[in-house]
Amino acid sequence: ALTAGGHAFGKCHGAHPADTFGGAPESEDLHLMGFGWLNDEEEIARGNITTSGIEGAWTPNPTEWGNDYFRLLFKYDYELVQSPAGANQWTPINPDPEDMAPDARDPSKKVPTIMTTADMALKRDPEYRKISEKFLNDQAALDDAFARAWFKLCHRDMGPKVRYLGPEVPEETLIWQDPVPAGTTPSxxxxxxxxxxxxxxxxxxxxxxxxxxxxxxxxxxxxxxxxxxxxxxxxxxxxxxxxxxxxxxxxxxxxxxxxxxxxxxxxxxxxxxxxxxxxxxxxxxxxxxxxxxxxxxxxxxxxxxxxxxxxxxxxxxxxxxxxxxxxxxxxxxxxxxxxxxxxxxxxxxxxxxxxxxxxxxxxxxxxxxxxxxxxxxxxxxxxxxxxxxxxxxxxxxxxxxxxxxxxxxxxxxxxxxxxxxxxxxxxxxxxxxxxxxxxxxxxxxxxxxxxxxxxxxxxxxxxxxxxxxxxxxxxx
Ligand code: HEM
Missing domain, CATH: 1.10.420.10 (Peroxidase, domain 2)
Structure with missing residues (x-):
């Protein structure tokens, strides 16, 4: 749920070959202020960014929450292709126009969506597939599982619920918070x-x-x-x-x-x-x-x-x-x-x-x-x-x-x-x-x-x- 929900948003970056990276942040000039592995400036000006080397978005509407990730994963067969940067990635075979994503540089253009090999595992691995199919057919289950997993990811190192502050603390107590019933002070x-x-x-x-x-x-x-x-x-x-x-x-x-x-x-x-x-x-x-x-x-x-x-x-x-x-x-x-x-x-x-x-x-x-x-x-x-x-x-x-x-x-x-x-x-x-x-x-x-x-x-x-x-x- 966490991976599928996360990949409802955003995109991967591999718009041009990766041999133009700058040095690591610590080795770069002082005035770069902590930035590192920078792309060629002209490529950046054209909107061509390379980070992982994989290029493209997972869903047709990568700024909105939804279940398009699983819908597309199961709707299409995928083929292995290479990004402009040379990375292996998967793309739907013959996608319908409404299942294409806006181009990150020119939103008037439509481009095919992508999956990484890790994403493909959620369909290919028999155990993952059972879970993925459940979420494909039940978006409410995905919404709930994602919300819980996201909350756990972001809060598990805060320890017991008594340490949480503010008006948004959920009423529900979760088992990973190691709940302890209140005690009484002995005389x-x-x-x-x-x-x-x-x-x-x-x-x-x-x-x-x-x-x-x-x-x-x-x-x-x-x-x-x-x-x-x-x-x-x-x-x-x-x-x-x-x-x-x-x-x-x-x-x-x-x-x-x-x-x-x-x-x-x-x-x-x-x-x-x-x-x-x-x-x-x-x-x-x-x-x-x-x-x-x-x-x-x-x-x-x-x-x-x-x-x-x-x-x-x-x-x-x-x-x-x-x-x-x-x-x-x-x-x-x-x-x-x-x-x-x-x-x-x-x-x-x-x-x-x-x-x-x-x-x-x-x-x-x-x-x-x-x-x-x-x-x-x-x-x-x-x-x-x-x-x-x-x-x-x-x-x-x-x-x-x-x-x-x-x-x-x-x-x-x-x-x-x-x-x-x-x-x-x-x-x-x-x-x-x-x-x-x-x-x-x-x-x-x-x-x-x-x-x-x-x-x-x-x-x-x-x-x-x-x-x-x-x-x-x-x-x-
Ligand atoms: C199997 C686990 C995962 C793998 C292998 C994976 C892999 C990747 C890769 C390769 C990228 C592209 C980075 C780039 O090129 O800039 C990416 C982007 C992203 N991932 Fe994941 N990811 C995983 C799980 C998650 C999870 C759990 C979340 C959030 C809950 C998440 C949220 C995102 C988002 C939002 C982006 C897009 C970032 C952007 O638009 O710049 N991913 N992921």
Whole structure:
């Protein structure tokens, strides 16, 4: 529908041979002001433009919406011809005069319409043909499908509908907008009750923090999808993503469900993680409160286009020291990419990685459990141990074996005794000068309080990354 509707309008440009193009925009003279690949000026003056090299319009009236594209595609047999520029294109055999298009240079003249090879596929391919025939015989269906496809094309990177502004926002809610039913704000008493209940449930800091991270860290700044709102982490496909250690996640979600009372699952998952962070800070000697902003709603399977969530699965999540498959991109670069998608600055990324490691919130390793990158003797306490032990000159690092460069062993430089295991994502905070500068701030004695405050602030940023409902209600 989108292609057929789009090609109801306009024309292709291939009025003269293409060997007269100018240079690319950046290589052209300054005074051309960003224009490039320019045609011969005399040809332009005659109205002869060449861009794709294909020449002609698809429909007899290329400035008006209609169904002429499909009508002509099916009314005629087409033959392969060459445009004046030499490109292959298709033209109707013996078109009726009323099915000819006005010449772009001289509207008093009529010229044959055209189809590109891609257009011809809509008739020749048996699967496309079924769809094309439906639209040929039902213009209302084409109108509706085009309107919906066009709207999706132009709005899908705006994220949920709550981000739309202005009087023209359609009332209909569309599944690709990832709708989330409105939530209710829990009372302070209910929040306090749940925190006590979940911390007394037997679940560890690691388990609670990982579940909250699994829920919130799906957020992408690029198209505003994902995030903790809706609690889609408890639905397929997210629930079964390897990065989420599904068995552990399932146990945590079941326990949260038992204790959540009036809270939505989406709120309870975040609050459980934040309560665990608070406990971890208190166990490290800092009597702090992790702020919590409730009001998230729970989406169901009916609200969720499950197939469209599959591409959101992380191949790597350096925050959890997780790598699904080694990619051509370096693993540590994938951490930067994820931090960027979460809208985090480099200091925020750094403090989160160090804090999550200290909490033991890493993905389960096939042989070493929850040890990789957890450079602390006291996992579960919010200490800057990760940075201190990573930068400790008494530790010498080497690749674990000859099998690859993803896993490293840290040994006591004097005795050779194994102390730690880590990944590229961990060691980059020592090897890269920019990241090392960040790590050194937190490793420094006296910065423990700053570390805890910065961690909580970055943690909250991730937990609330998708709370457009709150920020938009507040600021607009
Ligand atoms: C299979 C997908 C598509 C292919 C291969 C394709 C190909 C092309 C080509 C080769 C041109 C000629 C460019 C030139 O010579 O200046 C063109 C023009 C155009 N296309 Fe498409 N197109 C596709 C889908 C779409 C869609 C989805 C839309 C809009 C919804 C669209 C709207 C247009 C319009 C309006 C023009 C005319 C531009 C003008 O008058 O200068 N096309 N397309």
């Amino acid at each position: 302070d008493a209910e929040v306090a009750r749940f925190k006590d209940a979940i911390l007394g449930s037997g679940l560890s800091v690691r388990e609670l923090v990982k579940a909250a991270w699994a829920s919130a860290s799906t957020y992408r700044n690029s198209d505003h999808r994902g995030g903790a709102n809706g609690a889609r982490v408890r639905l397929e496909p997210q629930r079964s993503w390897a990065v989420n250690d599904p068995e552990e996640l399932g146990k945590v979600l079941d326990t949260i469900e038992q204790h959540r009372g009036d809270l939505s699952m989406a709120d309870a998952i975040v609050l459980a993680g934040s309560a665990a962070v608070e406990k971890a800070a208190q166990d490290a000697g800092f009597d702090v409160t992790v702020p919590f902003m409730g009001g998230r709603g729970d989406a169901t399977e009916e609200h969720t286009d499950a197939a469209s969530f599959e591409p959101l699965e992380p191949f790597a999540d350096g925050f959890r020291n997780y790598l699904k498959t080694k990619a051509s991109v370096k693993t540590e670069e994938m951490l930067i990419d994820r931090a960027h998608l979460l809208g985090l600055s480099i200091p925020e990324m750094t403090v989160l990685v160090g804090g999550l490691r200290a909490l033991g919130a890493v993905s389960k390793h096939a042989h070493h459990g929850y040890k990789i990158g957890v450079l602390t003797e006291s996992p579960g306490k919010l200490t800057p141990d990760f940075f201190r032990n990573l930068l400790d000159m008494g530790v010498k690092w080497k690749p674990v074996d000859d099998s690859g460069d993803e896993e490293y062993v840290g040994v006591d430089r004097a005795t050779g005794e194994e102390k730690w295991r880590a990944t590229r994502t961990d060691l980059v905070f020592g090897s890269n000068s920019q990241l090392r500068a960040q790590a050194e701030v937190y490793a420094e004695s006296g910065c423990e309080g700053k570390f805890v405050c910065d961690f909580i602030s970055a943690w909250n940023k991730v937990m609330n990354a998708d709370r457009f409902d709150v920020s938009y209600a507040k600021y607009h």
